[in-house]
Amino acid sequence: MALWQSARSTLVEQYQYGAVGIGSAAALSWLGKVYDGPLDIPASAVLATFATAVAKDSVDGCGKYTNVFVVEADGYRRVNQSLINEIDRLYESLADDVQPSSCVNA
Helix, strand or coil, X not given: CCEEEEECCEEEEECCCXXXXXXXXXXXXXXXXXXXXXXXXXXXXXXXXXXXXXXHHHCCCCCCCCCCEXXXXXXXXXXXXXXXXXXXXXXXXXXXXCCHHHHCCC
């Protein structure tokens, strides 16, 4: 299993994690705090979705919809969009729940 990241018109193998685009600094910062070793494909898809949500939440104009694809020897497959949307909703709910203003009277 390997992780590939786009770099202009080429793909570069990453050995831990990677991110691209305007939100990559936010995603990489978050991944640096939470990533703890090799993951299986389902856990990697969840982590990628959360990292994307962090980037979208942190950077104005970053992203709209999240799509996750798994590339395999015989092709690729798209991760079930309803699952990705549910992870996005969970992230938003968590982010709303732990905002400093919601913790003042806790």
